Amino acid sequence: MRTLKFLLQKEFKQIFRSKSIIFSIVFAPIIQLILMPLAANYEVKNIYVAFVDHDHSSYSQKLINRVYSSIYFKAAPYSASYDDAMHLIEQNKADIIVEIPQGFEDNLVRESHDKLYLAVNAINGTKAGVGSGYLGSIIRDFNQDIQLQWKQPGHFAEAQTIDVVTNNWYNPYMSYFLFMVPGLMVSLLTGIGAFSASLNIVREKEIGTIEQINVTPIRKYHFLLGKLIPYWCLGMIVFTIGMLVSRLIYGIVPVGSIPLLYGFLAVYLLTLLGAGLLISTYSDTQQQAVSVAFFFVLIFNFISGIFTPIDSMPEWAKVLAYISPISHFAQVMRMVVLKGSGWSDVLPHLGAVFALGVVLNTWAVLNYRKTT
Template identity: 75%
Template sequence: MRTLRFLLQKEFKQILRSRSLLISILMMPIIQLTLMPLAANYEVKNIAVAVVDHDHSSYSRKLIDKIFASKYFSGGSYTTSYSAAGKLIEQNKADIILEIPHGFEDNLIRDDHEQIFLAVNAINGTKAGIGSGYLGAIVADFNNDIRQQWVHASRFSDAPAIDIVPANWYNPFMSYFLFMVPGLIVSLLTGLGVFSASLNIVKEKEIGTIEQINVTPIRKYHFILGKLIPYWVLGMTVFTIGMLVSRFVYGIVPLGSIPMLYGFLSVYLVTLLGAGLLISTYSDTQQQAVSLAFFFMLIFNMISGVFTSIDSMPEWGKVMSYFSPMSHFAAVMRMVVLKGSTFHDIMPHFLAIVLLGIVFNTWAILNYRKTT
């Protein structure tokens, strides 16, 4: 026990002395959590529409005004021909072309029927889909307005009308922050944990201090604990900073139990540091460790469900995400913060984390033995 205390003293001294590590631990959560949610926003806004109005009637004007009255569309450019609008798409200055045919108003009044043409730049599939959806809805709305004007009220009411009014549970205002900030905290914490733990152990290998340690009576488990405990404490600190930022910057108050979140986190960190330790046993230099950690972090992030929905992944993606500790913590964070889930609800994730923790740590310790 005494030995462990001295190792911890040494480790904390080194951590507190390393300015770059401290900055990344303290500033990263604050900067990332205040800036990232604003920039990495999945809400589709600012869709640029190029309008080709061949009609120049009061109806076509009305339709265009209606479109730009919406917050989703901006910066309309007006061109006289479809090919000119096509150029704008090529130059990435427009996302959607709206072509209103000649005689739009006349046909609408006379034939009660007219077509308009939409061309969408589908390089960004999400933006294309949502953008044309919005635009379609606006045109439909416009259509209704006209029908109300022209069609006799009594006849109009005959039309079957099922109006859908959705209620958004757990996130009634569909706040992007409420969804994203807890996920970002998980992503941040995971990256920091895996990188710093694996790098630190490999650093001792690279500089050669591990040789000096190995010829002393220090036991291996002392050494490993001496490495993992400081990073466990750091993980807790980063999480706390993240929660404070989300409370005071975004006003997010977890509905569920905060002590339970910390309880889950304390186990999650053991699992995470096990993964870091595992990486360190497979690398001899810090450069190798960074490459390995980067590889795994990228996969963890992609399949974690923080940025994309796990439900829409193919089966193998779902299986992979089960083996990524990050996806479990991300799910638990959102469940507890947004839904106020209880321990009973998060039990499957907790078991998965414990299981992964046992696997990572046992593997790492076995491999650590083998290599030294």
């Protein structure tokens, strides 16, 4: 225990003397948490719509006004023909073309139906999908209004009577930040956790100090614990800073219990640092360690469900996501912060992360050799 105490003393001294560590632990997360949610925003705005109006009627005018009055759409330059509008798409000045056929108003009034033609620039899939969806719902509304206006009082039944109302539970206003910020915190913490401890050990290898340590009676678990505990504490600090940032800047207050989050974090960090230690026992240089850690962090970040739902991934990715501690932590963060889940809901995730942590740490201790 005495040895461990002195190892920790030394480690903390070194950490607080290194400017880069303080930066990457205090400032980097704050800056990233402020910038990333703004940049990685899936809400689509500023969709340019080009109308090709062959009808020039009051109805076509009404439709155009209605579309442009939405906050999502902006007017592309006016074009007289479909070919003109297509040029706008080629020049990236328009995202969607709406072609209104001749006799649009007449047909609507007389025949109660007509067709519109929508052409969407699908280079940016998200923008195309969301944009045509918004546009579709505006046109549907418009259609309903007209139907009601022209229906004979006796034909009420023919009007649409099923009105689907969606209620967004746990995130009633569909706030993007509420969904994304807890996820990004997981992603940030993972980056810091996986790199810091493994880099530290490999640095001792590079500088040669590990040689001097290895001829001393220090036990290897003392040495590894001496590396693990400081970075575990730093992980806790980074998380706390992240929670403060999301509360002060995004106004996110976890619905569930904060001690539960910290409890899960404690186990999660142990697993993450175990992975870092394992990488460090296999690498001889910091460059090797970074490449390997980066490879895993990148892959597991993408399949973690932070950015895209796990349910829509192929089976093999689902298996990977199930093994990955990142996906478990991301789910738990959202469950607790948004939904207020309790201990019993979190338990399966906790078990999975803990089991992996035991495996990784044992592996790291067994693979760490004081003798080559």
